Amino acid sequence: MPIIQTETGYVYRSSKKAKHSGGFVKRFGVFLLICAVVCGVIYLSNVVDFAGVFKINKYQIFDGQTYFAVAVKDGSSFAEVSSIAEELKNKNASGFVFKLEGTYYATANVYQNKTDAQKVCENIADEYNAIVLPIKLNKLVISSNYTQQELSNIKNAIGIFEKSFDELYQTSLSLDRGEILSAEAKQKLQVFKETCQMEKETFAKVFANNCDVIVTNVKLLQSEVISNIGTLLLSDNLKGDIKYCASNLLSYFLTFEANVTK
Structure with missing residues (x-):
């Protein structure tokens, strides 16, 4: 390599071409490494089911x-x-x-x-x-480690609120219009209560020994519905009490939402 003589001695003259060539090689190497990493990630995402491994799902359990x-x-x-x-x-x-x-x-x-x-x-x-x-x-969307089937079971169980509110609402309208008497209304409510009880027992079997916040609150919601209907079966003023219970269930669901999303 050429040298330059100075008053203090000799120094080597740098080769810009050589430096440029070395820098290019390094950058090209980094580029190849990045490509390899990207290809590896793409391959693993196709081969490995990360959702299945970690079981993290987002699911809408209530439609609002x-x-x-x-x-x-x-x-x-x-x-x-x-x-x-x-x-x-x-x-x-x-x-x-x-x-x-x-x-x-x-x-x-x-x-x-x-x-x-x-x-x-x-x-x-x-x-x-x-x-x-x-x-x-509000709509309720949760992230959990439940399977899709379990999340579907949770959503169906939460549906007890809308079903019960509608049952009380329609029965109340029929009472106010004089279409049915209290005795007949109570018979309908008794059948509905038995259906709710069966659904509660089925849910409890699916999630036996599960103390998760969501599951626990769903079980409490089911119990609240059954308790309110049980109260109506003993009511001496069904026309007014059925309206009160429908409102009470709505108020309880607001609490349910807060407990599930906090």
């Missing part, structure tokens, strides 16, 4: 729903609305008190569609300054 309550009075404490709630109960209305975002609402009933709730508000306008209060249940 909005109900519409007829709120007659609101207040910052239960005491402020309790007297109106009792008055509503005496008129065969629900009289249930919802607590939503720190506010208490005394309600006459809860409806599955907004139009019906608005009509009721209009019908009782002479007595109460009622409003339609939307009660929204």
Whole structure:
């Protein structure tokens, strides 16, 4: 390699071409290494079922729903609305008190569609300054180590809420219209309770000895439904009590959502 003489001695003259060539080789080597890693990851993703290995699934266990309550009075404490709630109960209305975002609402009933709730508000306008209060249940999406079949079982079990609310709602309408009497309504509720009990027992067998938060709360939800229907079977005022229980189940589901998603 050529050298240059200076006053202090000799120094080698660097070769830019040589340096450039060496840098290229290193960069090309790094490029090949990256390609090898990428190809390896792609290969493993095709060969290895990572979802199966770790069993992490995202699944929507509840589709969401909005109900519409007829709120007659609101207040910052239960005491402020309790007297109106009792008055509503005496008129065969629900009289249930919802607590939503720190506010208490005394309600006459809860409806599955907004139009019906608005009509009721209009019908009782002479007595109460009622409003339609939307009660929204959110979609529930969870990540868990359950299999797809287990997650499907959980979703079906949660469906007991919508089925029970609809059963109470339709039975309440039939009672108010005079289409059935209390005795016949109780017979229907007894059959429905037995169905719910069978579903609860089946779910318990599938998830025996499972203390997971989600499974535990589903079991509690099933028990709450069965307990409310059992109360109605002993009721002396089914017209009013059935509305109260429907609202109570809706309120309980709000708690269920909070427990499952926290």
